[in-house]
Amino acid sequence: xxxREKILKALNHEAGPVPMDFGSTPITGMHSSCVAALRDYxxxxxxxxxxxxxxxxxxxxxxxLLDALGVDTVGMEGLSTIFGFAPSDWKEWTTPxxxxxxxxxxxxxxxxxxxxxxxxxxxxxAAFSGHMPASGYFFDSIVRQPExxxxxxxxxxxxxxxxxxxxxxxxxxxxxxxxxxxxGRAVVGAVGGTAFGDIALVPAPFLKEPKGIRDIxxxxxxxxxxxxxxxxxxxxxxxxxxxxxxxxxxxxxxMMDVIVICGTDFGTQSGTFCSPDTYNELxxxxxxxxxxxxxxxxxxxxxxxSCGAVENFMSLFIESGFDIINPVQCSAAGMEPQTLKDxxxxxxVFWGGGIDTQHVLPFGTPEEVREQVRxxxxxxxxxxxxxxxxxxxxxxxxxxxxIVAMVDAVHEFNGD
Numbered sequence: 001x002x003x004r005e006k007i008l009k010a011l012n013h014e015a016g017p018v019p020m021d022f023g024s025t026p027i028t029g030m031h032s033s034c035v036a037a038l039r040d041y042x043x044x045x046x047x048x049x050x051x052x053x054x055x056x057x058x059x060x061x062x063x064x065l066l067d068a069l070g071v072d073t074v075g076m077e078g079l080s081t082i083f084g085f086a087p088s089d090w091k092e093w094t095t096p097x098x099x100x101x102x103x104x105x106x107x108x109x110x111x112x113x114x115x116x117x118x119x120x121x122x123x124x125x126a127a128f129s130g131h132m133p134a135s136g137y138f139f140d141s142i143v144r145q146p147e148x149x150x151x152x153x154x155x156x157x158x159x160x161x162x163x164x165x166x167x168x169x170x171x172x173x174x175x176x177x178x179x180x181x182x183x184g185r186a187v188v189g190a191v192g193g194t195a196f197g198d199i200a201l202v203p204a205p206f207l208k209e210p211k212g213i214r215d216i217x218x219x220x221x222x223x224x225x226x227x228x229x230x231x232x233x234x235x236x237x238x239x240x241x242x243x244x245x246x247x248x249x250x251x252x253x254x255m256m257d258v259i260v261i262c263g264t265d266f267g268t269q270s271g272t273f274c275s276p277d278t279y280n281e282l283x284x285x286x287x288x289x290x291x292x293x294x295x296x297x298x299x300x301x302x303x304x305x306s307c308g309a310v311e312n313f314m315s316l317f318i319e320s321g322f323d324i325i326n327p328v329q330c331s332a333a334g335m336e337p338q339t340l341k342d343x344x345x346x347x348x349v350f351w352g353g354g355i356d357t358q359h360v361l362p363f364g365t366p367e368e369v370r371e372q373v374r375x376x377x378x379x380x381x382x383x384x385x386x387x388x389x390x391x392x393x394x395x396x397x398x399x400x401x402x403i404v405a406m407v408d409a410v411h412e413f414n415g416d
Contacts, residue, residue, distance in 0.1 A: 001017070002184045002265060003019065003071075003073070003185040003186060003198050004072070004184055004186045004187075004257065004284075005183055006019035006139060006186075007019045007072050007073060007185075007186035007257060007258075007387065008257065008374075009184065009384055010386055010387050011257070011258070011301050011323065011324075011349055011383060011384075011387075012358055012384065013383060013385045014384045014386040015287065015381075015382075015383055015384050016384060017187075017399070017414040017415075017416075018068070018071040018206035018377050018381045018386060018387075018388050018410055018413060019073075019219065019387050019388065019413055020070060020071050020072055020073075020387070020388045020389070020395075020407070020410055021072065021073040021107050021351065021387050021388070021389045021411060022061060022066075022069060022071050022073075022187070022389065022390075023058075023060070023061035023066070023073075023074075023075060023257075024073040024075035024188035025072055025075055025190075025260050025303075025305075026053045026055075026056065026058060026078040026082075026187055026261075026263075026288075026393075027060075027305050027326065027327065027392060027393065028261055028326065028327070028389050028390075028392075028394060029053065029056070029058035029059075029136075029235070029393045029394070030058065030059060030061065030394040030403075031056070031057055031058060031059065031137060031393065031394060031396040031398075032049045032051055032057050032058065032059030032095070032099060032101055033059075033095075033097065033099055033396045033397070034059070034394050034395075034396065034398055034400070034403060035049045035059030035060070035065065036049050036099060036405075037062060037400040037402060037403075038065060038068075038069070038223060038400065039065055041400055041404060042068040044064050044065060045064065045300065047098050047103050048092065048102045049099075049101050049102070049103045050062075050087075050090060050101070050103075050144065050286070050404075051093075051101050051102065051103045051104075051107070052077075053081060053082070053083055053271060054083060054103065054104070054107055054118070054139065055081070055082040055083065055084070055089075055130065055138065055139050055200070055205070056138045056393060057095070057132075057139070057396075058393060059101075059184040061215075061322040062117070063183060064181040067316050070407065070410075070411060070416070071185070072185055072186060073174055073185055073186050073187075073258075073387075074180050074183060074185040074187060074188070075180070075187075075188050075189070076173070076176045076180045076187060076188065076189035076190075076256065077180070078176075078178070078190070078255060079172060079173070080194070080206065080267070081104065081120055081206075082130065082200070082201075082205055082206055083119075083120055083121070083122075083130060083205055083206055084106075084120045084122075084129075084205070084208075085104055085106035085107070085121055085122045085209065086104060086106070086204030087104050088104060088105065089104060089105030089106070090102040090103065090104065090105065090389050091105050091107070091326050093102075093107065095109070095115060096115070096134065096405045097134065097264070097396070098226060099244050101169075102407075103218060103367075104113060104122075105122075106121065106122025107122065108122045108123075108124055110128070111397055112264065113134060113147065114131075114133070114134060115123060115132050115133045115134040116131070116132040116139075117130070117131050117132075117142075117232055118130040118132075118139060118254055119207055119210060120205060120207055120208050121199075121206065121207075123208055126208040126209070127142075127209075129141065129142055129144065129203075129205040129206070129207075129210075130142060130205050133191065133200065133272075133396060137395070137396035137397075138396075139205075139389055141200070141203040141205045142203070143203050143214060143216065144204075144207070144209070144210055145213075145214045145215035145218065146210075146211055146212075146214070148213065148218065152288075153212075153213075153226070153229055154212070155209075155212075155229055155232035155233045155236065157211035157212030157213075158211075158212035158213060158233045159206060159212075159233060159236055159237060159240075160204075160207060160210070160212070161201075161204060161206065162192075162193045162213065162236070162237050162240045162241070162259045162299035162308065163240065164240060164243055164244060164250070165247050167245050168346060170247050170248065170250075170251055171251070173248055173251065173252065174251040174252060174349050175188075175273045177251070177252045177255040177256055178255065180255070181254075181255040183254075186257045186258065187255060187256045187257050187258070188256075188258045188259075188260065188303070188415065189252070189256045189258070189259055189260070190259060190260040190261075190265050191241065191242065191244050191245050191248050191259065191316075191401070192259060193201070193237055193241040193244060194245075194259075194261045194262055194290050195261070195262035195263055195281055196234050196237065196239045196262060196264060196287065197219065197223070197230070197234075197264055197283070198217065198262055198263050198264045198265075198280075199216055199264070199265060200263060202214060203215070204214065204220045206284055206322075213226075213229075214246060220273065223404075224278075227275070227281065227282060229266055230282055231282070234282070234283075234285075234286045235286070237286070237291070238286045238289050238290065241290060242289065242290065242293055245290070245294065245297075246297075249277075249297055249298050252299075252363075255298050256300055256305070256326065257299075257300065257301065258300060258301050258302075258303050258324065259294060259298075259300045259301070259302055259303060260303045260305070261287070261291070261302050261303060261304055261322070262304060262305065264283070264303040264305075264306065265305075265307045265308060266306045266310050266313055267306055267307055267308020267309045267310040267313070267329070267332060268308045268309060268332075268353060269308060269309065269331075269332050269333065270309055270332070270333045271308075271309055272308070272310060272313065276312065276313065276316060279313065279316055279383075280316065283320070284316065284319065284320050287304075287320040287321065287322070288319075288320050288321055290302075290321075291320060291321025291322060292321055295321065301323040301324055302321065302323050302324065303321075303322070303323070303324040303326060303351065304317050304322040304324060304325055304329040305326045305327065306325070307329050307332075307335050307392065308324075308329055308332050309329075309332035309333040309335060310332075310335075311334040311335055311339070311340065311343075314340070314343070314348065315344070316400065317348070318344065318347045322348070323348070323349055324348065324350075324351045324387075325344075325348045325349070325350060325351065325352075326350075326352045326389070327351075327352035327353070327389070327390075327391045327392045328340065328350050328351070328352040328353030328380075328391060329352075329391050329392075330353050330356065330376075330391065331352075331356050331358055331359065331391070337353060337376060338373075338379050339355075339378045341379050341380055341382065345380075345382070345383070345385050346385075348385070349385045349386065349387065350380045350385060350386050350387070351386075352387075352390065352391055352392070353376055353380060353389075353391060353393070353408070354357055354373055354375055354376050354377070354380075354388040354389055354390055354410070355369060355372055355376065355390050355391065355406050355410070356372065356390075356391060357390050357391045357392055357393075357394065357395060357398075358388065360372050361390060361398055361403070361406065362393070362395065362397065362398045362399070362402070362403055364402065366401050366402055366404075366405035367405075368407050369402045369405040369406050369409065370406075370408070370409040370412075372410075373388075373405075373406055373409035373410060373411055373413070374409055376388075376415045377409075377410065379412075389411050390406070
Protein backbone atom coordinates (compact mmCIF):
# COMPACT_ATOMS: atom_id res chain seq x y z
CA UNK A 1 0.00 0.00 0.00
CA UNK A 2 1.39 3.39 -0.98
CA UNK A 3 1.39 6.36 1.35
CA ARG A 4 -1.36 7.99 -0.67
CA GLU A 5 -3.50 4.85 -0.50
CA LYS A 6 -3.09 4.75 3.28
CA ILE A 7 -4.28 8.35 3.56
CA LEU A 8 -7.22 7.81 1.20
CA LYS A 9 -8.40 4.78 3.19
CA ALA A 10 -8.31 6.83 6.37
CA LEU A 11 -10.14 9.72 4.71
CA ASN A 12 -12.84 7.32 3.50
CA HIS A 13 -13.25 5.86 7.00
CA GLU A 14 -11.91 2.47 5.98
CA ALA A 15 -9.91 0.33 8.39
CA GLY A 16 -6.20 0.09 7.66
CA PRO A 17 -2.77 1.07 8.88
CA VAL A 18 -2.54 4.45 10.60
CA PRO A 19 -1.07 7.00 8.18
CA MET A 20 1.12 9.82 9.45
CA ASP A 21 1.48 13.50 8.63
CA PHE A 22 4.26 15.86 9.59
CA GLY A 23 5.11 19.00 7.68
CA SER A 24 2.35 19.17 5.08
CA THR A 25 0.78 22.32 6.55
CA PRO A 26 1.79 25.29 8.75
CA ILE A 27 -0.23 23.71 11.57
CA THR A 28 1.19 20.17 11.36
CA GLY A 29 4.87 21.00 11.10
CA MET A 30 8.04 20.99 13.18
CA HIS A 31 10.21 23.77 14.46
CA SER A 32 13.42 24.14 12.46
CA SER A 33 15.56 23.12 15.44
CA CYS A 34 13.67 19.82 15.69
CA VAL A 35 14.04 19.19 11.96
CA ALA A 36 17.81 19.69 12.22
CA ALA A 37 18.04 17.38 15.22
CA LEU A 38 16.09 14.65 13.41
CA ARG A 39 18.31 14.94 10.35
CA ASP A 40 21.31 14.34 12.64
CA TYR A 41 19.58 11.46 14.44
CA UNK A 42 18.85 9.60 11.19
CA UNK A 43 22.30 10.30 9.77
CA UNK A 44 21.03 12.29 6.81
CA UNK A 45 23.09 14.62 4.67
CA UNK A 46 24.37 17.65 6.56
CA UNK A 47 22.65 20.76 5.25
CA UNK A 48 20.96 23.88 6.52
CA UNK A 49 17.24 23.52 7.18
CA UNK A 50 14.98 25.73 5.05
CA UNK A 51 12.63 27.96 7.04
CA UNK A 52 9.66 27.59 4.72
CA UNK A 53 7.24 29.13 7.25
CA UNK A 54 9.05 31.97 9.04
CA UNK A 55 6.17 33.11 11.25
CA UNK A 56 6.47 29.95 13.37
CA UNK A 57 10.04 29.20 12.20
CA UNK A 58 8.98 25.83 10.80
CA UNK A 59 11.59 23.78 9.01
CA UNK A 60 10.97 22.09 5.67
CA UNK A 61 10.87 18.30 5.94
CA UNK A 62 12.60 17.27 2.73
CA UNK A 63 12.07 13.93 1.02
CA UNK A 64 14.93 12.11 2.76
CA LEU A 65 13.59 13.01 6.20
CA LEU A 66 10.00 12.20 5.19
CA ASP A 67 11.28 8.77 4.13
CA ALA A 68 13.20 8.27 7.37
CA LEU A 69 10.16 9.15 9.46
CA GLY A 70 7.70 7.24 7.26
CA VAL A 71 5.48 10.27 6.64
CA ASP A 72 2.60 9.68 4.22
CA THR A 73 1.83 13.27 3.21
CA VAL A 74 3.50 16.15 1.45
CA GLY A 75 2.47 19.77 1.30
CA MET A 76 2.21 21.77 -1.89
CA GLU A 77 4.57 24.71 -2.00
CA GLY A 78 2.80 28.02 -1.41
CA LEU A 79 2.98 31.23 -3.40
CA SER A 80 3.81 33.32 -0.34
CA THR A 81 4.67 33.15 3.34
CA ILE A 82 2.67 34.91 6.04
CA PHE A 83 5.09 37.86 5.82
CA GLY A 84 4.20 38.43 2.18
CA PHE A 85 7.23 37.09 0.35
CA ALA A 86 7.80 33.88 -1.60
CA PRO A 87 9.60 30.90 -0.03
CA SER A 88 12.37 31.05 -2.63
CA ASP A 89 15.78 32.58 -3.43
CA TRP A 90 17.21 31.04 -0.28
CA LYS A 91 19.98 32.72 1.68
CA GLU A 92 21.94 31.86 4.81
CA TRP A 93 20.97 33.18 8.25
CA THR A 94 21.86 32.35 11.85
CA THR A 95 18.92 32.23 14.26
CA PRO A 96 19.01 33.84 17.72
CA UNK A 97 19.47 30.37 19.21
CA UNK A 98 22.51 29.78 17.01
CA UNK A 99 21.12 27.48 14.32
CA UNK A 100 22.46 28.03 10.80
CA UNK A 101 19.48 27.92 8.44
CA UNK A 102 18.27 29.01 5.02
CA UNK A 103 15.61 31.71 4.81
CA UNK A 104 13.77 33.20 1.82
CA UNK A 105 15.62 35.91 -0.04
CA UNK A 106 13.20 38.61 1.09
CA UNK A 107 13.48 37.61 4.74
CA UNK A 108 14.82 40.95 5.96
CA UNK A 109 15.16 41.62 9.68
CA UNK A 110 16.68 43.92 12.28
CA UNK A 111 18.05 42.50 15.53
CA UNK A 112 18.63 44.25 18.83
CA UNK A 113 18.48 43.55 22.57
CA UNK A 114 14.68 43.21 22.35
CA UNK A 115 14.75 40.55 19.67
CA UNK A 116 14.29 40.19 15.93
CA UNK A 117 11.98 42.42 13.88
CA UNK A 118 10.84 41.46 10.37
CA UNK A 119 9.64 43.57 7.45
CA UNK A 120 6.45 42.79 5.47
CA UNK A 121 7.19 41.75 1.88
CA UNK A 122 10.86 42.24 2.70
CA UNK A 123 10.43 45.99 2.28
CA UNK A 124 12.87 47.71 4.62
CA UNK A 125 11.09 51.05 4.14
CA ALA A 126 7.90 49.68 5.73
CA ALA A 127 7.09 49.36 9.42
CA PHE A 128 7.93 46.03 11.03
CA SER A 129 5.08 43.51 10.99
CA GLY A 130 6.55 40.80 13.21
CA HIS A 131 8.66 40.48 16.35
CA MET A 132 10.54 37.50 17.78
CA PRO A 133 11.49 38.17 21.42
CA ALA A 134 15.18 37.85 22.27
CA SER A 135 14.57 34.56 24.08
CA GLY A 136 11.87 33.38 21.68
CA TYR A 137 11.73 30.79 18.92
CA PHE A 138 9.06 32.24 16.64
CA PHE A 139 7.48 35.54 15.61
CA ASP A 140 4.40 37.35 16.87
CA SER A 141 2.48 39.78 14.69
CA ILE A 142 2.84 43.46 15.43
CA VAL A 143 -0.60 45.05 15.40
CA ARG A 144 -0.66 48.15 13.19
CA GLN A 145 -4.25 49.15 13.77
CA PRO A 146 -5.25 52.46 12.20
CA GLU A 147 -7.69 54.56 14.17
CA UNK A 148 -11.21 53.21 13.73
CA UNK A 149 -13.95 55.56 12.64
CA UNK A 150 -17.18 53.58 12.86
CA UNK A 151 -18.99 56.08 10.69
CA UNK A 152 -16.57 55.50 7.83
CA UNK A 153 -15.57 51.87 8.12
CA UNK A 154 -15.13 50.32 4.67
CA UNK A 155 -15.23 46.51 4.31
CA UNK A 156 -12.92 46.85 1.29
CA UNK A 157 -10.14 47.71 3.75
CA UNK A 158 -10.36 44.21 5.24
CA UNK A 159 -10.43 42.70 1.74
CA UNK A 160 -7.15 44.13 0.46
CA UNK A 161 -5.39 40.77 0.74
CA UNK A 162 -8.07 38.82 -1.14
CA UNK A 163 -7.49 39.04 -4.87
CA UNK A 164 -8.04 36.90 -7.94
CA UNK A 165 -5.16 34.66 -8.92
CA UNK A 166 -3.27 35.68 -12.03
CA UNK A 167 -2.64 33.25 -14.88
CA UNK A 168 1.02 33.17 -13.86
CA UNK A 169 0.14 32.25 -10.28
CA UNK A 170 -2.23 29.51 -11.45
CA UNK A 171 0.56 28.09 -13.62
CA UNK A 172 2.86 28.10 -10.58
CA UNK A 173 0.29 26.26 -8.51
CA UNK A 174 0.03 23.61 -11.23
CA UNK A 175 3.80 23.15 -11.08
CA UNK A 176 3.69 22.87 -7.30
CA UNK A 177 0.97 20.19 -7.53
CA UNK A 178 2.91 18.22 -10.14
CA UNK A 179 6.04 18.27 -8.01
CA UNK A 180 4.19 17.27 -4.84
CA UNK A 181 2.24 14.43 -6.43
CA UNK A 182 5.28 12.81 -8.02
CA UNK A 183 6.47 11.08 -4.84
CA GLY A 184 3.57 8.76 -4.02
CA ARG A 185 2.44 10.63 -0.93
CA ALA A 186 -0.96 12.21 -0.39
CA VAL A 187 -0.89 15.89 -1.36
CA VAL A 188 -2.17 18.58 0.98
CA GLY A 189 -2.67 22.09 -0.35
CA ALA A 190 -4.54 25.34 0.13
CA VAL A 191 -6.10 28.09 -1.92
CA GLY A 192 -5.79 31.52 -0.34
CA GLY A 193 -8.86 33.34 0.86
CA THR A 194 -10.86 30.52 2.45
CA ALA A 195 -9.85 31.35 6.04
CA PHE A 196 -12.60 33.52 7.47
CA GLY A 197 -11.43 35.64 10.39
CA ASP A 198 -8.30 33.59 11.09
CA ILE A 199 -6.76 35.54 13.95
CA ALA A 200 -3.23 34.85 12.69
CA LEU A 201 -4.16 36.65 9.47
CA VAL A 202 -6.31 39.50 10.78
CA PRO A 203 -3.26 41.69 11.69
CA ALA A 204 -2.07 41.21 8.09
CA PRO A 205 1.67 40.74 8.70
CA PHE A 206 1.98 40.35 4.92
CA LEU A 207 0.75 43.91 4.17
CA LYS A 208 2.87 47.03 4.39
CA GLU A 209 0.08 49.33 5.57
CA PRO A 210 -2.97 47.30 6.59
CA LYS A 211 -6.26 49.13 6.80
CA GLY A 212 -9.59 48.18 8.34
CA ILE A 213 -9.98 46.26 11.60
CA ARG A 214 -6.60 44.70 12.34
CA ASP A 215 -6.30 44.60 16.12
CA ILE A 216 -7.13 41.12 17.44
CA UNK A 217 -9.19 42.35 20.38
CA UNK A 218 -11.06 44.80 18.15
CA UNK A 219 -11.81 42.02 15.65
CA UNK A 220 -13.36 39.84 18.34
CA UNK A 221 -15.40 42.82 19.55
CA UNK A 222 -16.52 43.36 15.95
CA UNK A 223 -17.97 39.85 15.75
CA UNK A 224 -20.48 41.09 18.34
CA UNK A 225 -21.06 44.78 17.56
CA UNK A 226 -20.22 44.99 13.84
CA UNK A 227 -21.76 41.82 12.43
CA UNK A 228 -23.03 43.55 9.30
CA UNK A 229 -19.48 44.66 8.53
CA UNK A 230 -18.13 41.13 9.08
CA UNK A 231 -20.84 39.71 6.81
CA UNK A 232 -19.82 42.10 4.04
CA UNK A 233 -16.17 41.10 4.37
CA UNK A 234 -16.92 37.36 4.46
CA UNK A 235 -19.42 37.56 1.60
CA UNK A 236 -17.02 39.26 -0.77
CA UNK A 237 -14.19 37.04 0.42
CA UNK A 238 -16.29 33.99 -0.47
CA UNK A 239 -16.89 35.27 -4.00
CA UNK A 240 -13.16 35.68 -4.57
CA UNK A 241 -12.34 32.34 -2.97
CA UNK A 242 -14.82 30.44 -5.13
CA UNK A 243 -13.42 32.06 -8.27
CA UNK A 244 -9.90 31.08 -7.26
CA UNK A 245 -10.96 27.54 -6.35
CA UNK A 246 -12.39 27.14 -9.84
CA UNK A 247 -9.13 28.32 -11.40
CA UNK A 248 -7.03 25.98 -9.26
CA UNK A 249 -9.28 22.97 -9.74
CA UNK A 250 -8.96 23.35 -13.50
CA UNK A 251 -5.19 22.80 -13.38
CA UNK A 252 -4.71 20.69 -10.26
CA UNK A 253 -7.59 18.23 -10.52
CA UNK A 254 -6.97 15.01 -8.61
CA MET A 255 -3.30 15.75 -7.99
CA MET A 256 -4.38 17.26 -4.65
CA ASP A 257 -6.13 15.11 -2.04
CA VAL A 258 -6.76 17.45 0.89
CA ILE A 259 -7.36 21.19 0.99
CA VAL A 260 -6.82 23.24 4.13
CA ILE A 261 -9.75 25.62 4.36
CA CYS A 262 -8.87 27.57 7.47
CA GLY A 263 -6.93 27.86 10.69
CA THR A 264 -9.57 29.92 12.48
CA ASP A 265 -9.55 28.93 16.16
CA PHE A 266 -12.85 28.76 18.01
CA GLY A 267 -11.58 27.27 21.27
CA THR A 268 -9.58 28.15 24.35
CA GLN A 269 -8.19 25.69 26.87
CA SER A 270 -11.51 25.68 28.72
CA GLY A 271 -14.20 26.95 26.36
CA THR A 272 -14.97 28.72 23.09
CA PHE A 273 -14.44 32.23 21.76
CA CYS A 274 -18.06 32.57 20.70
CA SER A 275 -21.40 30.85 21.07
CA PRO A 276 -22.75 28.25 18.64
CA ASP A 277 -25.35 30.82 17.59
CA THR A 278 -22.63 33.32 16.64
CA TYR A 279 -20.79 30.62 14.69
CA ASN A 280 -23.98 29.79 12.80
CA GLU A 281 -24.69 33.44 12.10
CA LEU A 282 -21.22 34.58 10.98
CA UNK A 283 -19.15 31.61 9.83
CA UNK A 284 -21.42 28.73 8.83
CA UNK A 285 -22.95 30.27 5.67
CA UNK A 286 -19.55 31.00 4.14
CA UNK A 287 -17.85 27.76 5.15
CA UNK A 288 -20.85 25.91 3.73
CA UNK A 289 -20.60 27.66 0.36
CA UNK A 290 -16.89 26.85 0.07
CA UNK A 291 -17.20 23.23 1.23
CA UNK A 292 -20.24 22.57 -0.94
CA UNK A 293 -18.45 23.88 -4.03
CA UNK A 294 -15.41 21.71 -3.33
CA UNK A 295 -17.49 18.59 -2.77
CA UNK A 296 -19.53 19.22 -5.92
CA UNK A 297 -16.56 19.90 -8.17
CA UNK A 298 -13.54 18.02 -6.81
CA UNK A 299 -12.40 14.88 -5.03
CA UNK A 300 -10.65 16.91 -2.32
CA UNK A 301 -11.38 16.48 1.37
CA UNK A 302 -11.77 19.70 3.34
CA UNK A 303 -9.61 20.35 6.40
CA UNK A 304 -10.68 22.51 9.37
CA UNK A 305 -8.20 23.58 12.04
CA SER A 306 -9.39 24.79 15.41
CA CYS A 307 -7.49 24.55 18.65
CA GLY A 308 -9.12 24.32 22.04
CA ALA A 309 -12.25 23.02 23.69
CA VAL A 310 -14.51 22.72 20.65
CA GLU A 311 -16.39 19.49 21.34
CA ASN A 312 -19.71 21.34 21.20
CA PHE A 313 -18.71 22.79 17.82
CA MET A 314 -17.96 19.43 16.19
CA SER A 315 -21.53 18.94 14.98
CA LEU A 316 -21.46 22.51 13.62
CA PHE A 317 -18.28 21.79 11.69
CA ILE A 318 -19.98 18.71 10.22
CA GLU A 319 -23.02 20.78 9.22
CA SER A 320 -20.68 23.29 7.56
CA GLY A 321 -19.34 20.50 5.38
CA PHE A 322 -15.90 19.83 6.83
CA ASP A 323 -14.41 16.37 6.38
CA ILE A 324 -11.39 16.72 8.66
CA ILE A 325 -10.78 18.30 12.07
CA ASN A 326 -7.35 19.27 13.37
CA PRO A 327 -5.43 19.45 15.74
CA VAL A 328 -7.81 17.59 18.10
CA GLN A 329 -6.56 19.18 21.30
CA CYS A 330 -7.37 16.37 23.71
CA SER A 331 -5.92 18.26 26.70
CA ALA A 332 -8.66 20.92 26.44
CA ALA A 333 -11.91 20.68 28.38
CA GLY A 334 -14.38 18.14 27.03
CA MET A 335 -12.02 16.81 24.35
CA GLU A 336 -11.64 13.24 25.61
CA PRO A 337 -10.51 11.01 22.71
CA GLN A 338 -13.04 8.21 23.20
CA THR A 339 -15.94 10.67 23.46
CA LEU A 340 -14.87 12.44 20.27
CA LYS A 341 -14.50 9.17 18.37
CA ASP A 342 -17.82 7.78 19.59
CA UNK A 343 -19.82 10.93 18.82
CA UNK A 344 -18.19 12.23 15.64
CA UNK A 345 -15.97 9.49 14.25
CA UNK A 346 -18.42 8.46 11.54
CA UNK A 347 -18.46 11.97 10.05
CA UNK A 348 -15.10 13.56 10.84
CA VAL A 349 -11.55 12.43 10.19
CA PHE A 350 -9.37 13.20 13.20
CA TRP A 351 -6.13 14.61 11.83
CA GLY A 352 -4.06 15.02 14.97
CA GLY A 353 -4.67 14.24 18.61
CA GLY A 354 -1.89 11.66 18.50
CA ILE A 355 0.24 13.10 21.29
CA ASP A 356 -0.10 15.94 23.80
CA THR A 357 2.39 18.64 22.76
CA GLN A 358 1.83 20.75 25.89
CA HIS A 359 2.99 18.16 28.41
CA VAL A 360 3.76 14.62 27.32
CA LEU A 361 5.84 15.16 24.16
CA PRO A 362 8.07 17.96 25.49
CA PHE A 363 8.30 16.88 29.13
CA GLY A 364 7.45 13.18 29.36
CA THR A 365 9.73 10.17 29.09
CA PRO A 366 10.04 8.23 25.83
CA GLU A 367 7.99 5.44 27.37
CA GLU A 368 5.23 7.85 28.40
CA VAL A 369 5.22 9.14 24.82
CA ARG A 370 4.93 5.61 23.42
CA GLU A 371 2.12 4.76 25.82
CA GLN A 372 0.01 7.78 24.88
CA VAL A 373 0.61 7.30 21.15
CA ARG A 374 -0.46 3.65 21.32
CA UNK A 375 -3.57 4.59 23.30
CA UNK A 376 -4.57 7.36 20.88
CA UNK A 377 -3.99 5.15 17.84
CA UNK A 378 -6.13 2.42 19.40
CA UNK A 379 -9.02 4.83 19.98
CA UNK A 380 -8.94 7.06 16.93
CA UNK A 381 -8.02 4.50 14.24
CA UNK A 382 -10.97 2.14 14.74
CA UNK A 383 -12.74 1.82 11.37
CA UNK A 384 -10.39 4.40 9.84
CA UNK A 385 -10.90 8.13 10.05
CA UNK A 386 -7.57 8.92 11.68
CA UNK A 387 -4.34 10.48 10.43
CA UNK A 388 -1.66 10.50 13.08
CA UNK A 389 -0.16 13.86 13.91
CA UNK A 390 0.87 15.74 17.00
CA UNK A 391 -1.49 18.31 18.44
CA UNK A 392 -0.33 21.33 16.41
CA UNK A 393 3.33 21.88 15.53
CA UNK A 394 6.21 20.17 17.33
CA UNK A 395 7.80 23.02 19.26
CA UNK A 396 11.41 24.04 19.81
CA UNK A 397 13.31 22.27 22.60
CA UNK A 398 11.21 19.11 22.28
CA UNK A 399 13.60 16.22 23.10
CA UNK A 400 14.66 14.36 19.97
CA UNK A 401 14.32 11.00 21.73
CA UNK A 402 10.67 11.79 22.41
CA ILE A 403 9.96 12.71 18.79
CA VAL A 404 11.60 9.45 17.68
CA ALA A 405 9.64 7.50 20.30
CA MET A 406 6.42 9.05 18.98
CA VAL A 407 7.16 8.08 15.38
CA ASP A 408 8.39 4.59 16.32
CA ALA A 409 5.22 3.96 18.33
CA VAL A 410 3.04 4.61 15.28
CA HIS A 411 5.07 2.15 13.21
CA GLU A 412 4.94 -0.40 16.04
CA PHE A 413 1.16 -0.01 16.21
CA ASN A 414 0.99 -0.68 12.47
CA GLY A 415 3.30 -3.68 12.78
CA ASP A 416 5.85 -2.10 10.43
